[in-house]
Amino acid sequence: MIYAVLAPLFFAFFIPKLSKLKHKIHTGVFVFFIPFAIFLYFLSFLAKDFSVYKQTYNWIPSLNINIDLYLDGLSLLFVLLISGIGSLVVLYSVYYLDISERLGHFYVYLLMFMAAMLGVVLSDNLFVLYTFWELTSISSFLLIGYWHFKERSRYGALKSMMITVTGGLSMFGGFIILYVITGTASIQGIIEQTDIILNSSYLPLILILILLGAFTKSAQFPFHIWLPDAMEAPTPVSAYLHSATMVKAGIYLVARFSPVFSAYEWFFITVSLFGIITLCWGSYMAVRQTDLKAILAFSTISQLGMIMAMLGFGTKAAVFAAVFHILNHATFKGSLFMVAGIVDHETGTRDIRKLGGLYTLMPITATLALFGTFSMAGVPLPFLNGFYSKELFFDASIKLNTGSLEITDILASAIPYLAVLGSIFTFVYSMYLFFGVFGKKKNKLSTKPHEAPIGMLLAPLILVIGVISIGLFPNVFNGSFLAHAATAISGETQFGQIKFWHGIDSPALLMSLAVVGIGTILVATRLKWQRVYTVIPGKRSMNNVYDQMMKKLDSYSEQFTNFYMTGSLRTYMAIIISTIVVVTFTFMYITDGFSIQFNNLANFKFIEIAIVFSIIIASVWTIFSNHNLAAILILGIVGYGVAMLFVIYRAPDLALTQLVIETVTVVLFLLCFYHLPKLRKRNESKTTVITNLIISVSFGLLMTMIGISAHSTNWFDKISDYFVETSLTVGGGHNIVNVILVDMRGIDTLFEIAVLGIAALAIFGLIKLRNDKEAK
The missing domain is CATH 1.20.120 (Four Helix Bundle (Hemerythrin (Met), subunit A))
Structure with a gap:
């Protein structure tokens, strides 16, 4: 497995050379085979009798830091998404990115990110996981700021970096406390000591620190503000990072540590509350947007909140629904991002106010968008996978466990209503997106667009086929790896069959009908009620808070620097x-x-x-x-x-x-x-x-x-004793000091000599330069 993780980094070294051939063969053609080979490798692990695989490689054994790789159902789900959708994104980018672009830079950053994500989901060591975690932040910073000549790209890249790295440092603090309490850096070892952690006085602090890392990375409210600005990245980046991989790293973290914290009542309160708020706020704000990628960005925030809420519920049914929706969301959201890129590529705009009537002009793209948006909306059709996981979400929301705290009971009672509210706006923005672009409304384009080339349509087509296949044969995917992923989180070994029809009196069905009915009314009357956005949020915005904080930080930093940098x-x-x-x-x-x-x-x-x-x-x-x-x-x-x-x-x-x-x-x-x-x-x-x-x-x-x-x-033992005992046997000399300087620390001595030599050359150059000036 280590070769699968490091393969993208290894091949990244050859990309600059291969990019010189881009006028003959697009660089993405070479890159495509890397994630595809990784996908085929991990695909071989799929089986109904799947068992856990472990591998250990020594890294820093003196600090108990080894590269421990752990492949269970949860990590298998994520590595298949990372490599599978990564392959499709690279294929899509071959037709999306022109050869005039800096392709060498783009694919190096992309492969770096791919390796980082694989490392995150396969690492069993806390500190190795953190290393890969921060590498995802660095590589995503480079990808978001790929078009660095645009101010908004630089702003979005810096914003995502500041928020996610701050959360990552908080998470690292939680990891250190866990290591001190348990005495192990192994995540599985920590899970085995759950009782010790739950009885620790540091439990609330550990939970807060780790959740800060998860919430910032997965764009949970109020840390969601970086994701819309990250849409300044090229569309392949948005389709990869912000639908299937990076934003789900926080989801993975919460899922991985759920066995540790699920018995803690404040875990349910915190994760469920922030998740359900994110669901409602993201879906509500998506209807306000006019940029296609901005709509999809807020829809991603909303969907991530939904998954996070289900993990917070903690029940076996909710965990399975969360795992199922992770897969579903990657398929329909990845295809929709690619469709948005196609529309932008063929029309020259992403402004939904200028678009309309593209169904007859771009029928294949419109059909792909139809399946993607209707699946995202949870429309009750048996060939749309989004409906299945949304039904499971509704069912889990009305079967929550009660707790010892009053706030738990209040939250458990409110969650079903909030779930319906967030889903109503999900339906609204889905219909707003599809009919606003492909409906009968006349567009305001200066030129007549045409259908995209087949190569650009191939990747979203495969994802839409995935949407339909999962919808028609959900239990094929359930038995092969969904059940294994849920088992890795909740410990449940068996899950029932996924069904489309649960009866006319099913509460989840009634909730879905309410969503479709109320959502249809809101779609039809959107122009009349959308003025509500001038009140909520109005001029209030977390972006303004962030901008003010950054200005204050710059101001205080400048003052502090001027205080001590006096010359x-x-x-x-x-x-x-x-x-x-x-x-x-x-x-x-x-x-x-x-x-x-x-x-x-x-x-x-x-x-x-x-x-x-x-x-x-x-x-x-x-x-x-x-x-x-x-x-x-x-x-x-x-x-x-x-x-x-x-x-x-x-x-x-x-x-x-x-x-x-x-x-x-x-x-x-x-x-x-x-x-x-x-x-x-x-x-x-x-x-x-x-x-x-x-x-x-x-x-x-x-x-x-x-x-x-x-x-x-x-x-501790004096090191001088070691030198006395080994100076003759190892260094071959009786003079201990000479042996130390020449053999024991010969490299140090060599570098000291090199430093002195460089300093001497610098001094000679300065004297020579002064003498030349005086001679003139």
Whole structure:
């Protein structure tokens, strides 16, 4: 499985070379075979007797971080969507994107995103999952901002990045707490310790942090605002990221951790409440839009809210309905995004106010849109898969479990009505979308559009065939992998047959009839009641809140940066050293790091005291010296004094090294200081002098305390013992210091030499440049 995850990243390295052949063969033709091969590989796992597959690869074993891959029914559902729809999106992009585009960049970003999503849904390790999670944010940022020359593309990319990465960091905090509580980074291991988590005092915090990651990624209210702006991406990106994959990452996260949190009542309250609000708000706002992709964006928000709500319900029926709708939504929404791209490609506009009457001009596209929109609306027809999962949603909403909290009972009573309300507006925007584009209304186009080429129609056609096939033979998909996906979440091993007809007295059917009846009335009278949008939301918008927050952030950041970026080296050093002192001292004090023992000290000799006293006097004297040469020579006393201590402590090699370095340093200082202005006493205020004194003394004391504490602390075995034992056997030398420098840390020494060499070349270049200027 690891090869399937890394294959897109591996082949991405070859895309820049292949893109040079785009004038002969479209780059997407080469890319198509990558997701298609992955799809065929995972398709081989489909079976009624499906069993879980695990693979482990060492990554950072010392930190208990391994690449643990876990393929169960839930992850299999997602990898098939990621690779299957990914194949169709690449096929669609071959006809959508012209060869004049930066195809190399596009497909590298797309493959990067594909690998990231595969890693997210297959990872069993918390930290590996988080790594792939953030890679999806980065790659989606690049895809959304693909047309970087457009301001709206840059704005949408940054917006999605800010919101999803912020949520991702919150999720990471929850992961860390889970790891500390359970002692394992394995998600399956965490699920096995559900009782420990449910009894932890950190449970509410863990839930909030993880749900923030899920809600931001899956565009739940009020974090939904990034998704409509992300529609500035090319349509293949919208069809892939925002219908079938990225926006469902949050859905996957909630589903994966449902076994841990489903017994916690606030999980039901939080997830169900935000999900049902998102369903209603997204469907309500979709009717307001005039851009085709904006309508689909808000419809996606609405559908994601519906799935999230069902996962929040937590019942086995609701979980199965959620899994079923994940599949259904990917088919009809993916096809509709592609249809919107076709309309835009052939007419030159996505403004629904300019469109109309395209059914006779683009009959195949219109037919595909018909199946997609009517399935999304949940119209009760046996060949539309959207109706089945919507019926299951209604049925699950009226069979919710009661809880110990009053708010649970109130919410459980309100959810069926809110489900109907959100579904009514779902019906309205679906009909608004279809008839607004393909109905009898006369369009305002300057040129007569024509049907799209067959290549562009092929991908949405396959998805529509999927809509019809699932609608006609739902139990074929149920037995092969839907039941396995639901089992991975709820633990239920058997699910009943999916049926179209449940009887005339079925509450779910009555709810569907209410949706169609009321929805039809609202569609017919839309022009009369749509003025309600001037009141709700009116001028109030979460986008305005986001924009104001970003402006404030920019303003405060600029002020803070101007505060410390003064151009003064003294200020920079004061800030850096003060921060080191405060942070290090605080951390060591909290962790009881200052451990000083005097029971194992050697006796002092007079010569040692005299040398140390000379070093101290020379150090202080250097500060008050007003002459360059004197300051350098006095500073040399410090270095030579340290060399004498090495001699006394029987370390002749270190003493020799110190003498050589000190001699060379003094000579270099003399050469450099010859070209610098003479030292002079600066007229500084008492505040500055006192500040300098406090910072210097504090840093010196801190280093002294750290040195003494390090000598007095035995938290772990000393590394010096290892060097003593292995310097001869491993390094082949009796001189331990030389072996350490040349063998044990030879790479460090090599890079140190390289740094010194680069610095020397830079200095030589500066001197040469100055001499050339003086010669002129």
